[in-house]
Amino acid sequence: MSEHQTAVQEQAAPAKTVMFEIQRQDTPESAPYMESFEVPYKANMNVISALMEIRRNPVNAKGEKTTPINWDMNCLEEVCGACSMVINGRPRQSCTALVDQLTQPIKLEPMRTFPVVRDLVVDREGMFDSLKKIKAWIPIDGTYDLGEGPRMPERKRQWAYELSKCMTCGVCLEACPNVNDQTNFMGPFAISQVRLFNTHPTGAQNKDERLSALMTDGGLGECGNSQNCVVACPKGIPLTTSIAAMNRATTVQMFKNFFGSDHMVD
Amino acid sequence: MVRESEFYWRRLHSLLGIIPIGLFVTQHLIINHFATKGAESFNTAAHFIENLPFIYFLEWFVIYIPLMFHAFYGVYLAFTSKNNVQRYGTFRNWMFMLQRVTGVFLVIFIAWHIYETRIQKLFGAEVNYDMMADIFQSPFMIVFYALGILAATFHLANGVWSFLVTWGLAQSPRSQKIVTYVTLGIFVILSVIGMRALFAFA
Ligand code: HEM
Ligand code: SF4
Ligand code: FES
Numbered sequence: 001m002s003e004h005q006t007a008v009q010e011q012a013a014p015a016k017t018v019m020f021e022i023q024r025q026d027t028p029e030s031a032p033y034m035e036s037f038e039v040p041y042k043a044n045m046n047v048i049s050a051l052m053e054i055r056r057n058p059v060n061a062k063g064e065k066t067t068p069i070n071w072d073m074n075c076l077e078e079v080c081g082a083c084s085m086v087i088n089g090r091p092r093q094s095c096t097a098l099v100d101q102l103t104q105p106i107k108l109e110p111m112r113t114f115p116v117v118r119d120l121v122v123d124r125e126g127m128f129d130s131l132k133k134i135k136a137w138i139p140i141d142g143t144y145d146l147g148e149g150p151r152m153p154e155r156k157r158q159w160a161y162e163l164s165k166c167m168t169c170g171v172c173l174e175a176c177p178n179v180n181d182q183t184n185f186m187g188p189f190a191i192s193q194v195r196l197f198n199t200h201p202t203g204a205q206n207k208d209e210r211l212s213a214l215m216t217d218g219g220l221g222e223c224g225n226s227q228n229c230v231v232a233c234p235k236g237i238p239l240t241t242s243i244a245a246m247n248r249a250t251t252v253q254m255f256k257n258f259f260g261s262d263h264m265v266d
Numbered sequence: 267m268v269r270e271s272e273f274y275w276r277r278l279h280s281l282l283g284i285i286p287i288g289l290f291v292t293q294h295l296i297i298n299h300f301a302t303k304g305a306e307s308f309n310t311a312a313h314f315i316e317n318l319p320f321i322y323f324l325e326w327f328v329i330y331i332p333l334m335f336h337a338f339y340g341v342y343l344a345f346t347s348k349n350n351v352q353r354y355g356t357f358r359n360w361m362f363m364l365q366r367v368t369g370v371f372l373v374i375f376i377a378w379h380i381y382e383t384r385i386q387k388l389f390g391a392e393v394n395y396d397m398m399a400d401i402f403q404s405p406f407m408i409v410f411y412a413l414g415i416l417a418a419t420f421h422l423a424n425g426v427w428s429f430l431v432t433w434g435l436a437q438s439p440r441s442q443k444i445v446t447y448v449t450l451g452i453f454v455i456l457s458v459i460g461m462r463a464l465f466a467f468a
Pocket of ligand 1: 279281291341366428
C-alpha cells in the first residue's frame with residue numbers, strides 16, 4: 001500500500017471483489033441451498049478470511065441481509081484438519097486455500113461424506129470412533145514403572161513420522177468412492193494409523209489386536225484400490241503404500257489367527 | 267452377517283477371480299484360438315476338454331460355483347461404490363470404475379454366452395465350430411462377443427493388479443507401477459488371442 005493513500009482515494013479506486021457460491025444448510029435435516037456472495041478483495045486473502053468478511057457483513061450478492069455462514073477452524077496453519085470443506089469440487093483445507101489461486105466464483109460445499117451440522121460444519125466423530133476401534137495409541141500404563149521402551153531405528157522413525165502427520169481431516173474419506181452411506185468403510189487414514197502404531201516398537205507389542213480390528217466390519221476389506229486417497233491427502237501421506245503394507249500384514253495374521261501361533265506380535 | 271466377515275468374503279472374492287476363474291478364462295481363450303487353425307483343429311481341442319474325466323465336477327467346482335460367487339459379490343461391490351472420476355480423473359480411479367463397469371457387463375455377457383452354448387447342449391445341440399460360426403452370422407453378435415472378450419481380458423488383467431495389491435504382494439509405489447505395466451501386457455496379449463479366435467469363427 002502506498003503511504004499517500006487516503007480514505008478518499010480508497011473510495012475512488014474501482015472496488016475489486018471476489019465471488020463466492022456457498023452451499024448452505026440450516027439444520028442437519030433441512031435441505032441445502034446455494035447462496036452467492038461478493039466479498040471485497042484483499043491481497044493474499046484465503047477462503048477463511050473471506051468467510052470472516054461475510055460474517056462481519058452478512059449480505060448476499062443480491063444485497064439481501066442473511067445469516068452469517070458457519071464453518072469450523074482452529075489452527076489456521078493446516079495442522080488441525082477442522083476447516084476441511086469441498087472447494088471448487090475438491091475436498092481440502094480452507095485455511096490454506098488462497099483466493100488468488102482459485103477460479104471464481106469460488107464454490108464452497110460441506111464434505112457430504114460426513115453428517116452436516118450446519119452450512120460448512122460437518123461431524124467427524126465417526127473418524128475418532130474408528131481410531132478407538134483400531135487402538136490408535138500406545139499402551140504404556142501399568143501398575144508399576146515399566147521403564148524405557150525399546151529404541152526405534154532412526155531410519156524407521158523418519159518414514160513413520162510422515163504417517164504421524166495425519167490430522168484426521170477427513171479429506172481421504174471424502175475422496176474415496178468406497179466411503180459412502182452404503183458401506184461402513186472407516187477410510188484410508190485408519191489403515192495408515194495401524195501401520196504407524198504397529199511400527200512403533202512399543203506399539204508393536206499389541207499389533208495383532210490392531211490388525212484384527214482391520215479385519216472386521218468397515219476395515220481393510222472395503223478398500224477397492226481407486227487410490228484417490230493418496231492423491232487427495234494434504235499431508236502427502238503414502239496411504240496406498242500403508243494399505244498394501246497392511247494387506248500383507250493381515251494376510252499373514254489371517255493364517256496366524258486360523259492355525260494359532262506363538263508369533264502374534266513378532 | 268455379511269458385514270462382520272466382509273474382510274474374508276472380499277479376500278475369497280479376490281482369490282477366486284484368479285484361481286480358478288482367471289485361469290479358466292485364459293485356458294478358454296487359448297482353446298478358442300485353435301479355431302485359427304481351422305474347424306478340425308478347434309473341434310479336436312474342444313472335444314479334449316469335453317472328455318476330461320469328472321467333467322461335471324470340474325464344471326461346477328472350477329467354473330459355476332466360483333463364478334457365481336465372484337459375480338454376485340462383485341455386483342454388490344460395484345453398486346456400493348460411488349464412482350467419482352469427474353472429481354479425480356487419475357489412471358487408477360478410471361481403472362477402479364472400469365473394473366466395475368466391465369464386471370457388470372460380464373454378468374450379462376456370460377449369462378447369454380452360457381445360455382447360447384452350454385444350455386443349448388442340454389437341449390441336444392452340439393457345441394462345436396459350426397455352432398460358433400452360426401452365431402457369428404449376425405454382425406450384432408460379433409460386436410457383442412468382441413465387447414464381451416475385451417471386457418473379460420481387461421477385467422482379468424486389471425484384476426491381477428488388484429489381486430497383487432489386495433494380498434499385499436505389490437506394496438511400494440514402484441512395484442505397483444511395474445505391475446501396472448505387466449498387467450497392461452497381459453491385457454494386450456489375451457485380447458489379441460481372443461480377437462484372433464473370434465475372427466476365425468466369423
Ligand atoms: C461375471 C461377472 C463379474 C463381476 C460382476 C465381477 C466384479 C468384480 C468387481 C466389482 C471386482 C473389484 C473388486 C474390488 O476391487 O473391490 C472384481 C475383481 C476381480 N475380478 Fe471380477 N467380476 C466378474 C467376472 C470376473 C471374471 C470372469 C474374472 C476372470 C477373468 C474375474 C476376475 C477378477 C479378478 C482377478 C479381480 C481382482 C480381485 C481383487 O481385487 O483382488 N472377474 N470383479
Ligand atoms: S490421511 Fe491425509 S487426508 Fe486422510 S485424514 Fe489424515 S491428513 Fe486427512
Ligand atoms: S484451521 Fe486447522 S487445518 Fe485449517
